[in-house]
Structure formats: C-alpha cells, structure tokens
Amino acid sequence: MLRLAKQRKVRLLFFSFFLFILLFISFLFSLMIGSFPLSPMEVFENLINPEKNKTISTIIFNYRLPRALFTMITGFSLGVSGGVIQSLTRNPLADPYITGMSSGAALGAAIAFLLPNISIYFIPFFAFIGGISSILLTIFLAKKAKAGPIGFILAGIAIGTLASAILIFIITLAQEKAHGIIYWIYGSFSTSKWSDIIVTFPIVLFCSIFLFINARDLNILLLGEEHASQLGINARRLWILMLLISSLCVSSCVAFSGIIGFIGLIAPHMIRLMISSDNRFVLPLGGLTGAFLLLVSDNIVKSYINPFGEMPISTITSMIGVPFFIYLLMKKGGKYEM
Amino acid sequence: MKCEIIVDGITVYFNSSKILENIKFEVNKGEMLGIIGPNGAGKTTLLKCIARSIIPKGRIIIFGKPIDEYTNSEYSKIVSALLPNWPIGFNMKVYEVVLMGCRNRTESLWWEKEEDIKSTEEFLKLLKVYHLYDRDFTTLSSGEQRRVLIAKSLVQRTDIILLDEPIAYLDLKYRIEIMEILKSLSKNGKIVIITAHEIDLASSYCDKIIVLNNGKIVAMGRPRDIINEKLIYDVYGINATIKWFENYPIIIPKRDIKREDCYV
Numbered sequence: 001m002l003r004l005a006k007q008r009k010v011r012l013l014f015f016s017f018f019l020f021i022l023l024f025i026s027f028l029f030s031l032m033i034g035s036f037p038l039s040p041m042e043v044f045e046n047l048i049n050p051e052k053n054k055t056i057s058t059i060i061f062n063y064r065l066p067r068a069l070f071t072m073i074t075g076f077s078l079g080v081s082g083g084v085i086q087s088l089t090r091n092p093l094a095d096p097y098i099t100g101m102s103s104g105a106a107l108g109a110a111i112a113f114l115l116p117n118i119s120i121y122f123i124p125f126f127a128f129i130g131g132i133s134s135i136l137l138t139i140f141l142a143k144k145a146k147a148g149p150i151g152f153i154l155a156g157i158a159i160g161t162l163a164s165a166i167l168i169f170i171i172t173l174a175q176e177k178a179h180g181i182i183y184w185i186y187g188s189f190s191t192s193k194w195s196d197i198i199v200t201f202p203i204v205l206f207c208s209i210f211l212f213i214n215a216r217d218l219n220i221l222l223l224g225e226e227h228a229s230q231l232g233i234n235a236r237r238l239w240i241l242m243l244l245i246s247s248l249c250v251s252s253c254v255a256f257s258g259i260i261g262f263i264g265l266i267a268p269h270m271i272r273l274m275i276s277s278d279n280r281f282v283l284p285l286g287g288l289t290g291a292f293l294l295l296v297s298d299n300i301v302k303s304y305i306n307p308f309g310e311m312p313i314s315t316i317t318s319m320i321g322v323p324f325f326i327y328l329l330m331k332k333g334g335k336y337e338m
Numbered sequence: 339m340k341c342e343i344i345v346d347g348i349t350v351y352f353n354s355s356k357i358l359e360n361i362k363f364e365v366n367k368g369e370m371l372g373i374i375g376p377n378g379a380g381k382t383t384l385l386k387c388i389a390r391s392i393i394p395k396g397r398i399i400i401f402g403k404p405i406d407e408y409t410n411s412e413y414s415k416i417v418s419a420l421l422p423n424w425p426i427g428f429n430m431k432v433y434e435v436v437l438m439g440c441r442n443r444t445e446s447l448w449w450e451k452e453e454d455i456k457s458t459e460e461f462l463k464l465l466k467v468y469h470l471y472d473r474d475f476t477t478l479s480s481g482e483q484r485r486v487l488i489a490k491s492l493v494q495r496t497d498i499i500l501l502d503e504p505i506a507y508l509d510l511k512y513r514i515e516i517m518e519i520l521k522s523l524s525k526n527g528k529i530v531i532i533t534a535h536e537i538d539l540a541s542s543y544c545d546k547i548i549v550l551n552n553g554k555i556v557a558m559g560r561p562r563d564i565i566n567e568k569l570i571y572d573v574y575g576i577n578a579t580i581k582w583f584e585n586y587p588i589i590i591p592k593r594d595i596k597r598e599d600c601y602v
Contacts, residue, residue, distance in 0.1 A: 001433055001455060001458070001459050001462075001468075001471055002452070002455050002456065002459070004433070004471075004472070005449075005450070005452075005455045009449065213448070215448070216441070216448060217441070219430075219434070219438065220438050220441055222430075223424070223438070224423075226391045226421060226423075227421065227424065229390070229391070229410055230389060230390075230391065230414060230417075230418070230419050230421070231414055231438060231439070231441045231442055231494075232410050232411040232413070232414030232415070232441060232442040233410065233441070234410050272429075277429050277430060278430075278434060280448065280449075
C-alpha cells in the first residue's frame with residue numbers, strides 16, 4: 001500500500017505533464033487557426049521576433065494570444081469549480097452551468113456593463129454577486145423541496161433559465177449596447193483582450209490555490225458535516241468558504257467569456273473515470289482538462305467562420321457535454337444524496 | 339478516583355419528544371462500556387451526544403473539561419466515533435476511507451505522511467480487510483464495510499473510542515474478533531464505549547453495562563450484577579431464562595408468543 005501511495009504522487013505528476021503537453025499543442029494550434037491562417041513557422045518566427053512581420057505580430061499578440069490564454073484560464077476555472085461544486089453538493093450532475101451559477105454571473109456582469117463609467121475591475125465583483133446568489137437560491141430551493149439530486153438539477157435549470165431570461169430582457173431594454181451582451185448567452189472568446197486576462201488571472205490563481213490546498217478536506221466533506229466535523233474539520237465554515245471561492249473563480253471568467261455549458265461537468269468526471277475520485281487529482285487535473293477541452297472547442301469555433309461571424313462556443317461544448325450528461329444521468333443519476 | 343468521562347444529567351429533545359432524560363454516568367480510564375436496550379431506546383443518541391454531533395441539555399465533561407470548550411480539531415484528537423448513516427459518494431477506495439481517519443493528527447493538508455499510511459495498513463490488517471484495500475468501498479459487503487469503518491475509527495488513535503453497533507452485520511467469528519480487539523484496546527488504557535443488541539457478547543466483554551429504555555437508564559453496573567430475567571422482561575417484554583457460563587450469559591426466550599399475536 002505504501003507503494004501505491006507513492007505511485008499516486010508519480011501518477012499526479014505524470015498526468016499533469018501529459019495534460020500540459022496536450023494543452024501546449026492545442027495552444028500552438030490556436031495561434032495558427034483563424035480567419036487568416038498562419039503556418040507553424042510564421043507563428044514561431046513572430047513569437048521570437050515580433051518585428052519581423054508587423055501584420056502577423058498584430059494578429060498574434062493583439063488577438064490570438066490573449067484569446068488563447070483567456071480561453072485556457074476560463075476552462076481551468078470551470079474545470080476546478082465544477083469538481084468542487086460536485087463534491088460540495090455531493091451531486092455528480094452538478095456544474096457551474098447546470099446549477100445556474102454561470103447564468104447568474106453573466107446577469108451580474110451584464111448589469112455592471114450597463115452602468116455608466118464602471119471600471120473593468122468591478123465587473124467580476126458584480127458577476128460574483130450574481131453567481132453566488134444563483135447557486136445559493138438553487139441549493140435553498142432543492143433543500144426546501146426535498147427533491148434529491150435530480151430535484152437539485154431541476155432547481156438549477158429553473159434558476160439558470162430565469163437569470164438568462166432577465167439577461168435577454170435587460171439587453172433588449174438597453175438597445176444601444178446590446179451587441180456585445182448578446183454573446184453572454186452562449187459564450188464567446190472572439191472579443192477577448194489582454195485586459196480580461198489582467199483582471200481574471202489573479203482571481204483564478206488565488207481561488208485555485210485556495211481550492212487545491214483544501215482538496216484533501218474536500219474529500220472528507222463528501223462524508224457530510226457530521227462525519228467531517230468528527231475528523232477535526234470545521235465542516236460548515238469550510239463548505240461555505242469553498243462555495244464562495246469556487247463561485248468567485250467561475251464568475252470572474254464568465255463576466256468576460258459568457259455562459260459556457262458543460263465544461264465544468266465533463267472535465268472533473270473524465271479525471272474521476274480515468275484516474276481517481278480523489279479531489280487532489282480531480283481539481284488540478286480537472287482544471288487542466290477543462291482548459292484543454294475549452295481551447296479545442298474554441299479552435300473548432302475559429303475553424304468554421306461564416307460571413308455573419310463565429311458560432312457561440314457553447315454550441316461545441318454542448319455537443320460534447322450533453323451526451324456525457326445523459327450518460328451520467330443513466331449511470332449515476334439516482335445514486336447519490338444531496 | 340477522577341473519572342475521565344462524566345455525563346452529568348443530559349436530556350435530549352427531538353421535536354418536543356424526549357429522546358434522553360437525565361442521563362448520568364461516569365467512565366474511568368481503561369473501561370469498556372456497553373450501552374444496550376431495545377430499538378429506539380436512545381443508545382445512538384447518547385453516543386452522538388458524547389461525539390458532539392448532538393448538543394444535549396446538561397453537561398458532559400471529558401478529561402476535566404466540558405466538551406463544548408474543545409475545538410473541533412482538539413476534540414478529534416481525543417474522541418473518535420463510528421456513527422450511523424455513513425455516506426460515501428464518488429466511489430472511494432477502501433484505503434482512502436481509512437486514511438481519512440488520519441486527518442485529525444496531520445497538519446499536512448496535501449499528502450498523508452508515511453507513518454499515516456503505515457498505521458492505515460496496520461489497522462486494515464488488524465481488522466482483516468487489508469486484501470480489500472484497493473477495492474471501491476461501495477462494492478464491499480455490509481460486514482466488510484463495517485470492519486473498514488472500525489479501522490477508520492481506530493486509525494484516529496484517540497483515547498476515547500465510540501462505536502455505534504460495531505458488531506452488527508458481522509458473522510460469529512468477526513464478532514468475537516472485534517470484541518477481542520476492543521477489549522485489548524481498553525486494557526491498554528483506552529476508553530471504549532459501544533452500543534449493541536448482542537446482550538451476551540456485550541456482557542462478556544464490557545466492564546460496565548448501561549441498559550437504556552425509553553430514554554432512561556434502567557440499570558447500570560457490572561453485567562453479572564444487572565442482567566437478570568426480570569430486567570429482560572422489563573426492558574424487552576420477553577420471558578426468558580438466563581444461564582451464565584462464567585461471565586457469558588445465554589438468554590433463552592420462552593416461546594410463548596400466541597398465534598394471534600403473530601398473524602394480525
């Protein structure tokens with residue numbers, strides 16, 4: 001067993017390394033793919049020497065690089081938070097999208113954008129308020145209805161739909177700024193800027209470190225408050241703190257990317273199915289998987305552009321995610337308690 | 339002699355009905371205490387009060403300090419408890435479940451220390467479940483799960499061990515084996531408190547028995563002194579003959595239940 005415990009550390013390093021490589025490859029692809037395709041050589045030359053070709057450098061440094069980086073940050077935050085939310089609610093079907101958290105965050109961010117002269121640094125805060133109130137409302141409704149894991153999902157869908165509806169309503173009222181906000185409903189990275197990264201990266205970094213440090217205690221929280229307290233954990237405080245931090249993590253990204261479905265659901269489960277259910281694996285590797293999946297989805301989006309613009313990224317993530325959701329529903333739907 | 343656990347008149351209400359009423363007893367170092375009584379007598383509730391998952395009216399003092407003055411982390415170092423309704427989600431492995439018991443001692447938040455893994459191994463072997471260590475917990479039989487959970491409680495290495503029905507679901511061999519393990523722990527200076535339905539095994543291994551009925555203590559003392567035919571009739575409503583072999587009672591119920599009682 002000692003050997004097994006040591007193997008686990010090696011496995012964590014191995015899989016992290018493996019995912020980093022996958023991520024790096026899709027990162028290179030994302031610099032090449034777009035309405036103006038670049039060859040690998042052009043990308044490398046201009047990354048090393050930006051003065052070589054002004055047009056290509058502008059494309060890479062002003063558009064593709066920030067877009068790819070922000071996509072990875074968002075995917076990472078969705079993967080990590082998805083794993084946390086599944087464990088906290090003890091519901092394998094939960095994720096930031098299905099619990100209504102993303103829609104609430106997008107609504108919060110949309111309200112912030114419509115306020116006159118608001119600093120970009122306040123937008124994640126508004127998104128956070130929207131996100132956390134949505135998931136708290138979902139948890140409250142599910143507890144009140146005593147409806148079990150499926151009831152929790154239904155409550156989440158209800159809250160998410162309501163938040164999206166209010167979002168569309170607000171967009172319609174505020175006609176002049178409508179064009180940008182419409183993207184929130186299905187998510188898009190086509191307008192990602194360096195400023196988005198400057199705002200979200202520190203938040204995601206801080207939240208992820210906090211969540212990783214507490215990954216072992218998150219395993220113990222799976223046992224429920226009574227058993228966890230008995231092992232010396234301040235279970236209620238940790239539960240609330242982890243919910244707050246994970247929704248801050250997702251909300252800050254959703255504020256700029258829009259609502260992205262299913263990445264937070266698939267990424268942690270892929271790690272659970274393939275490697276381990278231990279949250280010390282699920283959170284970091286789930287984050288990397290989320291970043292990878294979202295970047296690949298964005299590459300697909302960029303490869304098929306029609307004259308009217310790009311398709312929303314949720315088109316791709318839903319096409320991957322919904323079959324996976326149905327699989328989980330068939331396999332595990334009724335098994336766990338909230 | 340100073341007592342290690344003093345339960346000083348605790349009362350528990352649940353939705354205005356009394357579950358426990360004015361329970362008073364003391365336990366000394368190195369004692370094994372058995373709590374017996376019919377279903378719904380309040381055995382588990384009493385154990386939960388000592389484990390701090392229910393807060394009763396009245397006081398419980400452990401090592402000279404009221405239990406609500408301990409922090410969670412301090413308390414987990416002196417009291418371990420196997421409580422009912424054990425939930426397991428996301429297919430945890432057996433050794434992962436037992437390793438969780440080490441959480442009370444380690445300050446390292448990420449990986450367990452090598453000594454924790456070694457003591458996990460030791461207790462898995464002690465409870466004869468070592469061969470299952472890499473299995474999913476949910477795929478085990480009830481008896482195997484029970485032994486894994488006892489290992490999880492013991493790996494906490496606390497001075498006070500509370501176990502709710504540790505020998506339920508177990509076959510004869512493991513019942514005896516686990517009672518032997520618990521007895522040897524108490525001989526080495528730990529305090530072991532168990533609840534049980536097996537009056538015979540509880541009587542032969544425990545130093546002291548508390549008999550609960552309707553939330554009250556109806557008898558308390560050395561098993562040989564208190565387990566008798568009248569007590570069995572008063573508590574369980576069963577006419578029985580009791581034969582003692584040294585300190586092991588055999589309870590032979592009289593089969594006088596009428597046919598019309600059986601088929602309503």
